[in-house]
Amino acid sequence: MLRIFDLKNKNFDFLLLSAVLTLASLGILMVYSTSSIFSLENYGDSTHFLKLHSIYLAVAVLALIFFMHLDYKFLRKLTYPSYFFGLVLLILVLIPGIGKEVGGAQRWITFSHFTFQPSEICKYIMVIYLAHSLTKKRERIESFWVGFFSHIFVAGLYIFLIFIEPDFGTSTVLLTLVFLMLFIGNVRLRYLLILGGISVVFAIGAVLTRGYRMDRIVSFLDPWKDPLGSGYQAVQSFVAFGMGGLYGSGLGGSSQKLFFLPQAHTDFIFSIIGEEFGFIGICVVIMLFLIVLFRSIRISLRAPDSFSCYLVFGFIILITLQAGINMGVAVGLLPTKGITLPFISYGGSSLVSTFAAMGIILGISRYADK
Amino acid sequence: MQNFKSRLIISAIILSQFFLIFFGRLFYLQILKGEEFEKFSAENSIRLLKVPAPRGKILDRNGKEIVVNRPSFNLVVFPREIKDVEAISHKLSEILGKPQFELEITLKKLIKQNFYTPTPIAKDITRDELAIVEINRDVLKGVDIEVNYVRSYPHGNSGSLILGYLGLASEDEIKEDPSIEADQQTGKFGIERNLEKNLVGEKGQKYIVVDALGRKVETPFFKDRLHDKDSSPGNDVQLTIDIDLQDTAESLLEDKSGAIVAMDINTGEILALASRPSFDLRDFSSSITREKWLEITNDEDFPFLNRATQGTYPPGSVFKIVTAYAALNEKAIDYNTKFYCPGHYKIGKRKFHCWKRAGHGWVDFKRSLVKSCDVYYYQVAEKLGIDKLSKYIKVFGFGSKTGFDLFEKEGVAPSREWKLRNFKKPWYKGETAITSIGQGYLNVTPIQVNVMTAAVANNGIILKPTLIKGPVEESDDSDKIRQVVLERSIVKKINDALWAVVNERGGTGGRAKSKLLDISGKTGTAQVVALGSEKGSDKFKDHAWFTSFAPSEYPEIAVTVLVENGGKGGSVAAPIAKEIIEKYHQIKNPSDDI
Known part of the structure; x- marks a missing residue:
């Protein structure tokens, strides 16, 4: 019998939920701290972004509660419809007139007052698809065509469509996700190594054929070459961390946020946390992300079945990868990439989809072996 | 299932390693180098x-x-x-x-x-x-x-x-x-x-x-x-400029309007090239004011015009050097040919005057240059004809650029075809006569006259004047020589006459005679065409020319002087040329006293 909700079992992972909510609360503080001046200057209201972010967060919490009580088995039934839904969105976004072009990339769809990135949702759809398919093909997973090629083909379609938007960052995230999910799904290592090799060659090609990507790599390798130009954000980020020192300058005490505008409350929020809360504060934030990672992995390991195990693993990989890339950029270990910090950065679609994913993980935690 | 669990744990451990790296990196940025990075803070820039x-x-x-x-x-x-x-x-x-x-x-x-x-x-x-x-x-x-x-x-x-x-x-x-x-x-x-x-x-x-x-x-x-x-x-x-010579040239033109060109007759190197009026370099040294700029560009004396290379003038009698060479080379006359000058000469119905209304009497080739007798050349022109004359005008480089490094004008080298092309009219015999004495359609720049003079001094080589000594692009010496054209024996005879212009009693260039060294030269007084009422005004006074070389026996330098509306070449331009040449001599021989 098809059951959509399971409202009886309330035995979810409380520690995981607490970590997520702590990060989200920090997010509210930081979005206000980083955006207030920008809001005041551009909207005449210092709480402009704070208000919007609070609304998004409220929606996100509702989504979390909703998905927490959803029976995960029902999600499996949605695998193919949602895959095609995502495919349609990714094609629509490329059609001029429907897709909105911002800075040379066509990544957004506007729907009355509401703008969203299809790739944001498609990442999660991809996890559902892979979790379903890896479970279904478990017996023949070691075969090249069934276990490896079919997944690469279906996932590749998404990655290709996102790549040509172009959105190099998200396609890289997605490719890494596919790689890791096939890895834990027991696909033969040698196929995965071939996939890794091809991806590296392809990525180098993508960098070499687009000058701006090359510029980013160069300024990443040596931000001091042009500290007032392409290396500007990296240098300013270092300064923010340096200003923070051990204890930080206190909430709202950042002076560096002025230098990242208009990205202080999105891509560079981590640097401002470092400045305002110092090394101690930033360690706490990283610890919280590690708690989220380890608790989720624990749930995955104790999951009641293969599908839910893969599902939890896929979601937490996605969230951790994004957090890792965002932090890596801020501390100057990765080239500049427009990826937000999950749970914390300002931004509606990413906040809602991350919370929905956490909701599903928490929902599965109810059935995990204790 | 065991395999799956281990793969999952491996993945999780690898991922968490990245966060460990971030800890390390942040420790470095915030604790170890924090103070250094602080130097780039908002307060500092x-x-x-x-x-x-x-x-x-x-x-x-x-x-x-x-x-x-x-x-x-x-x-x-x-x-x-x-x-x-x-x-x-x-x-x-x-x-x-x-x-x-x-x-x-x-x-x-x-x-x-x-x-x-x-x-x-x-x-x-x-x-x-x-x-x-x-x-x-x-x-x-x-x-x-x-x-x-x-x-x-x-x-x-x-x-x-x-x-x-x-x-x-x-x-x-x-x-x-x-x-x-x-x-x-x-x-x-x-x-x-x-x-x-x-x-x-x-x-x-x-x-x-x-x-x-x-x-x-x-x-x-x-x-x-x-x-x-x-x-x-x-x-x-x-x-290639000698700045001391240049200074002298500039000061000699100080209150005048005109040009001076001094060139090494063996290499074509310009030693001095002055033009007045000019502008004040100091006005431009940092940034010129708008008022100053307007003042300079609207100046009726055209201070931006380099009169030595861009100013075109009728050459007057300095041109007789070309007519003389043409006539001798075409054998229209020889060194002994004499003509009688009563002060005028009739071609067709028109009467052409000599500058000396009283006439020069019997004039031979040498005296024709020494006294600059116009009537002699009217008769030479009649024998020579315009077609042969215009050939030599071009040979001496008139009507085309000298190849100098800065902007220059070509001037006008008239010929039968030139007139037909520009005026749609045939050539008249009288026009040959006035061309032969450097008037009429002829229009030349001082640097062209200087190149002509150098050719007479160096036995017939038309040089390309140069201004830049270094850096030089690789080029062989033949580049400097545009053509070797003149007949040495004829040039020698002209040279003798040009020496006499300055050094013999009664020569028109007597005021260029120097005690330091022998100078040869030719005067020119070019009429400026004026309509009745304007005659007599300063603007239409004759242009004074003097073109020269020295030392006469083994020439080294050619000096051409033009003074706009200066009057007689012999009295205005010749003394200036003499001073330039004497200065040149002094620079070369610092111990010599005047």
Whole structure:
């Protein structure tokens, strides 16, 4: 019998939920701290972004509660419809007139007052698809065509469509996700190594054929070459961390946020946390992300079945990868990439989809072996 | 299932390793190097300073400096660092003497439009202003002093029309060469423009960190990481000009309008090339005011016209050298041919006068040049005809550019075809007569006359005049010689006559006679065509010519002098040529007394 909700079992992972909510609360503080001046200057209201972010967060919490009580088995039934839904969105976004072009990339769809990135949702759809398919093909997973090629083909379609938007960052995230999910799904290592090799060659090609990507790599390798130009954000980020020192300058005490505008409350929020809360504060934030990672992995390991195990693993990989890339950029270990910090950065679609994913993980935690 | 679990745990461990790396990195950024990075904080600012590159110097043939650089101080604004516009513009208005509101508008505009670009607001400020700026550093946060170079001219105005000047780069120049910056000075005229690529240096860059008071903060940790670049100066240019001779030439023309060309007759190297009136180089050294610019460009005396190469004039009697050579070479006359001059000569129904109305009596070839008898040449022209004459006009280089390094005009070399083409009319015999004495349609530049004179002095080689000694592109010597055309024996005879013009009693060029060395030359007094009522006004006075070479026996230098509306060549231009040649002789033989 098809059951959509399971409202009886309330035995979810409380520690995981607490970590997520702590990060989200920090997010509210930081979005206000980083955006207030920008809001005041551009909207005449210092709480402009704070208000919007609070609304998004409220929606996100509702989504979390909703998905927490959803029976995960029902999600499996949605695998193919949602895959095609995502495919349609990714094609629509490329059609001029429907897709909105911002800075040379066509990544957004506007729907009355509401703008969203299809790739944001498609990442999660991809996890559902892979979790379903890896479970279904478990017996023949070691075969090249069934276990490896079919997944690469279906996932590749998404990655290709996102790549040509172009959105190099998200396609890289997605490719890494596919790689890791096939890895834990027991696909033969040698196929995965071939996939890794091809991806590296392809990525180098993508960098070499687009000058701006090359510029980013160069300024990443040596931000001091042009500290007032392409290396500007990296240098300013270092300064923010340096200003923070051990204890930080206190909430709202950042002076560096002025230098990242208009990205202080999105891509560079981590640097401002470092400045305002110092090394101690930033360690706490990283610890919280590690708690989220380890608790989720624990749930995955104790999951009641293969599908839910893969599902939890896929979601937490996605969230951790994004957090890792965002932090890596801020501390100057990765080239500049427009990826937000999950749970914390300002931004509606990413906040809602991350919370929905956490909701599903928490929902599965109810059935995990204790 | 065991395999799956281990793979899952491996994945999780690898992922968590990244966060460990972040811990390490943050420890380095925040704890170990925190203080260093703090130096780039909001209170402190990184500034990118341009290190100016001095332009190459312009030297004379002996390495003496004609154009050099001197340091100048500009006030530069860093709009990003400006906090209190009112206080700063108030202080600046005190220092610079400009109205405060004007400065306020400028600053606000810079902050709005040029937030990240340091921009000069006052150029070439005085030492006194500089001192006041230094004292008021605390108020003038975001304002700094930038050292730059501007041109300086140890020899004043000498050679201004050759050297040229600098001005702000134009939009076209920037479009063509993106390395040129908007506030960069480029050569606009003369050598400064033609050798821009050679003279211009390569700017360097330097990062400094300053604190809230604009004081430099030492950042040893970043010294190696910030990529400073040294500037490299432009290359020097060496001219063929002898600046001492040039100075003499300029001062001899001081209150006159005209031109002087002095050339080495063996190499074609220009030793002096003066033109007056000219402009004052110092007006252009930092940046010219609009009023000054209008004053110069609207001047009716055309101070930008290089009269030596761009001014075209009827040559008058100096041209008789060409007619004489043509007639001898075409055997229309020989050295002994005599004509009688009663003071006029009739061609058809028209009567053509000799400049000496009383006439010269019997005149032979040599006397025709010594006395510059017009009637003699009317009769030579009648025998020669225009077609042969116009051939020699071209042979001597008239009607075409000499190939000189700066802008020059071609002038007019008339011929039967030329007249038909330009006037749709046939050639009249009378026109041959007036052409033979350097009047009529003929129009020449002083440098063309100088090349002609050099050819007579060097046994017949038409040279290409050069102004630049170095850097020289690889080229063989034949490049300097346009053609070897003249018959030596005829040239020798003309030379004898030109010596007599100056040195024999009654020669028209007697006032060029020097006690130091023998000078040969030819006078010219070119009529300016005037309509009835204008006659007699200064504007239509004759142009005075004198073209010469020395020493007569073994010539080295050819000197041509033109004085616009100066009157008689023998009395106005000849003494100037003599002084130039004597100066040349003195430079070569410093021990000789006059």
